[in-house]
Amino acid sequence: MPAQRADARRNYARILAVAEEEVATHGADASLEQIARTAGVGSATVRRHFPTRHALLEAVFRGRIETLATRARELAESDDVRAALLDWLGALTVYSATVQGLATALLRDGELDPEHANPCVNPLAEAGEPLLRRAERAGAVAPGVTPVDLVTLIAGIALATQHHPDPAAEATRLLHLTVAGISPRA
Template sequence: MPAQRADARRNYERILAVAEEEVAAHGADASLEQIARTAGVGSATVRRHFPTRSALLEAVFRERIEVLAARARELAEAEDVRAALLEWLGELTVYSASVQGLATALLRNGELAPEHANPCVDTLTEAGEPLLRRAERAGVMAPGATAVDLVTLIAGIALATQHHPDPATEADRLLGLAVAGISPRG
């Protein structure tokens, strides 16, 4: 990627900072025009840096997605693979339910199909796949599940609980119910 001019880089950083605040306050449907106004740039400048709403949402969540991916890689080496998988899914669930807009960012166009490439999902699924496969080999995970299935489940739980008075707690409770179906032993 070519180096950006200093003013372009400042605009990018300012737009991203404002977008983080707006998405936190209004979710994935935060107004792009309001983001531009608050950042002190034109809407064309926002679109030049983030050609689609999805690109903006991916940038807003990139850092935390990377942290969650690193956590999956770390947990993939844990002795108790079932506990490690459930810990990672729990962290992903609580974050997804606590942060407006993330579930929508994960479910670009309402689905996680491969033809709808999504860097947030790709990062999570690539990191979670070894943890999932290890759990499957240990017999503590239902065979045939994919990391995309698990991210879809988490996104669905987050969307289902977004208007609950305590979305993170409710999402964690629903994950517990789902776990009984995907990993009944333990």
Template structure:
């Protein structure tokens, strides 16, 4: 939020964001923008002025979670076991996506060409944070060649989206993540 905005515009932004956080928590990424506007006491145009796209609103709602995941990646970068550190961070990403309604949709790559104005800042932040973890694990031979952080984020998003309607999405997401890491072959 630019500092040069009028005080009422800053208040509107803060109020819209607070209402959006509640609505996304209750209804996920499909939360009604019109309901957000009504509850915030502003018009739909005001919501769109502050958040020109649904993704922009979801990214604003998810910003603190993304910062926490990015911080966690930085904390784990110096861990002794690079594979365990990468998997712990990726497990945190899966858990956040499964428990924070709307986050998986925010991180999803929707196939549209990059928009320089409204690019996927959440995915970009996670990619930047995860690269050192992945590079270290790759140098240690703990990760298959060619794996990228976008691959890992897409995997986390896919697991979260596949489990979002399960009675216990976090537990189901964790099981699928562990299965993905272990593979289908029996342990020998």
């Protein structure tokens, strides 16, 4: 018993492919109707496959998020714990600042459902946790920092720099400030 009909799977793939391009150019506010039109399906079909805008964004960014999670796992075996953490944070920052709509998806995540199911933030937070824990044990990170804090801060930086001429560079610069501290105690 195929859980899904063949045409449904086809449409899902078409919509997702179009959505990726559309979100890449127009960000998280891309028109769902425009996506439907370009994909050659009715707008109801888009809604059927992706009940909410966030569901669509989640699907669009799943790959990117997985890539970042994998990178975190690789870096978890690096020798320099601090450099490993910073490396990952830098990658996360560049992704967030470069990929249109990703930061929005991260922040709007779990906006309504208070329980679990933050499909964007959670994988990243879980992937980053070992990295953070290790750095914490080595005294390379301030106490009281959670993985979600890191993702939130970086998403905020990305959102704040998205209208800058060079978002990635500016976001990276602000990340460095945040890492080093604006006004660390001497």
